Amino acid sequence: MKYMSKRYLVLEDGSLFEGTAFGASCDEQFGEVVFNTGMTGYQETLSDPSYCDQLVVMTYPLIGNYGINRDDFETIQPAISGLIVKECAEFPSNFRNEWSLDEYFKQKNIPGLSNIDTRRLVKKIRQNGTMKGVMVDNIEDLDACRKQVNEFNYKRDQVRRVSTVKPYVVPGNGERIVLVDFGMKHGILREFTERHCHVTVVPYNTTADEVLQLKPDGVMLSNGPGDPKDVQDGIMLVKDLMGKVPIFGICLGHQLIALACGADTHKMKFGHRGANHPVKDLRTGDVWMTSQNHGYAVTEESLSQTSLKVNQLALNDNTVEGLEHETFDIFSVQYHPESSPGPQDSNALFDKFLNKIKGGIIHA
Template sequence: MKKRQLVLEDGTTFVGTAFGSREASVGEVVFNTGMTGYQEILSDPSYCGQIVTMTYPLIGNYGINRDDFETITPSIHGLIVKEVCDTPSNFRNEETLDSYLKANNIPGIAGIDTRKLTRIIRKHGTMKAVFTSIDDSIEGALATIARTPVITNQVEQVSTVKPYVVPGRGHRIVLVDFGMKHGILRELTKRNCHITVVPYHYSAESILRLKPDGVMLTNGPGDPKSVQEAIEMIKDIVKKVPIFGICLGHQLLALACGADTEKLTFGHRGSNHPVKDLIVNKTYMTSQNHGYAVTRESLQKTDLQLTQVALNDQTVEGIQHKKFPAFSVQYHPESSPGPEDTNQLFDQFLTTINMHQTTTKEETTCLSVQI
């Protein structure tokens, strides 16, 4: 098979076997520690613009199936593995990883030392890289990286263009799509919610016109501070309707309430991250995919309460508003495969909606009696 190079922006070069698309591609190199779930990773919009290194050595052994996609069109810029399996064995398998990557113009490289690459990222942080032909010069590859701008509009690339409805008989939820995983829709439809999915830049006025019982802020890629439209929208609705944020939605809620965010050295990406719930004093295993986090110290000047922390590095994993019915988590409670310890957060969201409706009704009744 044809050889391929992976060149990092610091000049470090790895030579391996090409699979997937043969096109050159530039992206930010990150690593994921999950043993399974490569299909979900490939189709997760939160990886928009990134080249993902899988730390588990064998990838592709159960193939690709029709059921485990998180979106229709993948946004990942490349895949790096130690060994790729060309003969998958699974009763749901429908095609190989290689054929899926070819069909979606995603390049891959196999046969490199992924442990060494991961150690570099852990030490120096995420960095840009490019896939090139074995015949291309390192100088040319570095020039390609240098003239390729850093993507800052990832959310715009992966968000829905127009609103659409997923009908249900239960609570009416407006889901703001910043790069939504289908797993979030699955959990809400499982609970019979009537869901209206809207673009990332939908205004507060337009959202409130839909008369939602609650608003879901989804996951998504990139720096939360680049989505200023959403921050302003959240500022306007947080006093008026219950909110549940996941991943990027969690960071946007924090920014809208006066907290700050920061970029992590190499981020959290995997399905085995322990998180402690400070309210109930329990620890959960979670699935995570984020390169930014809410700055813990910045919560002190806000009306946000810290509810959950990562046990690996004590970063913020959960917050809730002290005055309004709004809460969020940094990890993915809808994630599968992976732990489903925190799946009940969707039930908590619906309970919050019920409590808000009851309180609002009682306040309206009291006001009527006084009048």
């Protein structure tokens, strides 16, 4: 077996998991321990900026079996803190394979942990909620390590760290879209370019005046990591743009729209992370399977005093999955219609957004 060195995971409740190291060496790697239920799509998961500062546990037992290819990345530089799996495939097999998971993680300086009881770990998270954890190669004093984990405080600037620093343009002949990058997956950009849109990607702290100077036909608010209440620039941007241009929000963008309209958000017990989450459209009765990755949700009770109406709910726990503004051309979803990975049931939402733009209905 190629990966022989030991590696440990210590949780804030004192639990210790001993396994095998792969990827980069690891003196100390702190993060929020979360789990993803996808059977495939680990490459898109590890390169999704929304996993910034998180140690991600894959519930499917065999990860890395089709390797890493050059096409399926959702960002150039992954922001994930570490990956935890039952078994890391040593010899991947796929015609697109370029690197093994171990080789890629070494390139990107990301540690991985394998050969632990991921079922036990995930059950613990489901029972107790997401927890702080640390991944280490050596433990000299377990009690001191446990104390460090409990004293560790999450950073609050994830969006700043994963957003683009400067605006850039992806030219097209269609509608002019400003895509605000809060931790954007490349899949979102791909959906617009496939529809021939002219897309300008801007940083998270771009002001409404700067956006409107670009003369957009519509504004897209991307996904992103962390607590939406920490992204005050995004909340203010939405407030200042409402009624001036059509807006579509995904994931974090969905939460920022809710906060800008006076609603509230809350941290979920263990969140939604996977590619098999059923969502019901309350208007049509249709049920879509969706790809999701979020640890916060819009508090439904807080919407009563706003102009936002719930139009979609998660069937597993009845959390808010879709919102639409009663007056302005604004709508949002908590899941990922661009998939990557996951089912493409809701991909037509990008067409819905472009149809709103083409309709020219902009409320002053």
